[in-house]
Amino acid sequence: MNGAKGYTIARRSSCGKIFTTINISPETNSPVNVFVRFGKAGGCGSALADGIATLLSCSLRSGLDPREAINAFAGIGCHLGSRTCLNAVAESIGFVLQHLETGEDLNDLIEEHDFSHANSGEQWEDFE
Ligand SMILES: [Zn+2]
Numbered sequence: 001m002n003g004a005k006g007y008t009i010a011r012r013s014s015c016g017k018i019f020t021t022i023n024i025s026p027e028t029n030s031p032v033n034v035f036v037r038f039g040k041a042g043g044c045g046s047a048l049a050d051g052i053a054t055l056l057s058c059s060l061r062s063g064l065d066p067r068e069a070i071n072a073f074a075g076i077g078c079h080l081g082s083r084t085c086l087n088a089v090a091e092s093i094g095f096v097l098q099h100l101e102t103g104e105d106l107n108d109l110i111e112e113h114d115f116s117h118a119n120s121g122e123q124w125e126d127f128e
Helices: 044-061 064-072 087-103 108-117
Strands: 004-011 016-023 031-038
Touching: 004 087, 004 108, 016 087, 031 044, 031 087, 044 064, 044 087, 064 087, 087 108
Parallel strands: none
Antiparallel strands: 004 016, 016 031
8 A cells, every 4th residue: 555645534423423544546546445433442333333444445446436335325324313423434435535536625625515514404413
């Protein structure tokens, strides 16, 4: 992974903070590795996030279109609603893809997204 670019995006979801790290292949300019940090270390949430990220990384390296991963994760809610754990991962991958395609600043993209959601009356709950 020499020379690979990486992005780590922190999202505050209804389920707590989720950190998604996405590494980009310098050859294809496309995601090849994803790490997800979520939940208490050693807990089931964290173990599941690890497994999902490992499987996703294998799939990406085998040619999976990252948009397919977004579609898959964005459809999964949990008992806390739709703005939840896996949706935060889907959003994070989406931000990085948008950044790679448009060259727009990643933080600007995230801010614009959150701003439009804040103005649509959706509620973000604060969990620290
Ligand atoms: Zn959840």
